[in-house]
Amino acid sequence: MSSVRPKKHLGQHFLKDLSIAERIADGLTGHGEYNTILEIGPGTGVLTQFLLKKEFETWVVEVDHESIDYLKKHYSSLSDRIISGDFLKHNFFANTGTPLAVVGNFPYNISSQIFFKVLDHHQEIPEVVCMIQKEVAERLASPPGNKTYGILSVLLQAYYDIEYLFTVKPNVFNPPPKVDSGVIRLKRNKIKALDCDEALFKRVVKAGFQMRRKTLRNALKAINLPAELSDHPTLALRAETLSVNQFVALTNLISSCQQST
Structure with missing residues (x-):
């Protein structure tokens, strides 16, 4: 051949x-x-x-x-x-x-x-x-x-x-x-594991970009966003503006609120 x-x-x-x-x-x-x-x-x-x-x-x-x-x-x-x-x-x-x-x-x-x-x-x-x-x-x-x-x-x-x-x-x-x-x-990179719930992190990222033209407040409704976070300033942003570290911080915020309810 x-x-x-x-x-x-x-x-x-x-x-x-x-x-x-x-x-x-x-x-x-x-x-x-x-x-x-x-x-x-x-x-x-x-x-x-x-x-x-x-x-x-x-x-x-x-x-x-x-x-x-x-x-x-x-x-x-x-x-x-x-x-x-x-x-x-x-x-x-x-x-x-x-x-x-x-x-x-x-x-x-x-x-x-x-x-x-x-x-x-x-x-x-x-x-x-x-x-x-x-x-x-x-x-x-x-x-x-x-x-x-x-x-x-x-x-x-x-x-x-x-x-x-x-x-x-x-x-x-x-x-x-x-x-x-x-x-x-x-x-x-040197990150062994993200400083957050990695499964939830992936869900937050995917949900945020699936409705990328909307603010995170609307895009993240699919993951049952805690009501107490509705006025958080990060949620007024679009997913495309957040860095990895900001997504990690948002994931921790959501996780913390979910655990307290």
Whole structure:
């Protein structure tokens, strides 16, 4: 097999530019923090070849059997570290808490789902370097007060420092996507756990942004906001203006009032 046919239903856009692939690989900075990296959706191995040059142990997870056959033929040293399956369904942390960095050219159609899985395992994933749709990359790295700032921005920034690295144009892919791509790096911060009820924190963040044009006073009615908080000044604000720390403080305020009733 000399080539792999990109499959639309898998959201495959194969990167052709080797210099960009090398820049993505060089975005990994976690020397000493982890020894293993996992590439999601390696396709024909354009990025993989540069990851294999690193001092890390490289694993790949691929759902496309045609790509798997290609990788086994062209990257024989990788053959016993190819996981056939869906990253979203595979439990990579079932038997070990070993730190694992995640890297890849993520399919646009499942990138948000990938990040929610990263959140579920933020204690085991110290770093993520990935290429995604530029609009999504900018949203994740966006600070409070920006219209692109949203649910995943807050949830990921609670546990990671996020840096937008560079933009990639469509012409370096086969087939070319209709939009620009962006490469970002998520680096685990020093917060072991949020200083609040983390489950309630997620509920507050999600409820706040689901009605983002309304003030938090109206948006948070879905979580049975305590009546005594109705005049609190924070609730006159919109979710997009609050930092992670402000969401933590609001979560604690809500929790405290709920416990006292």
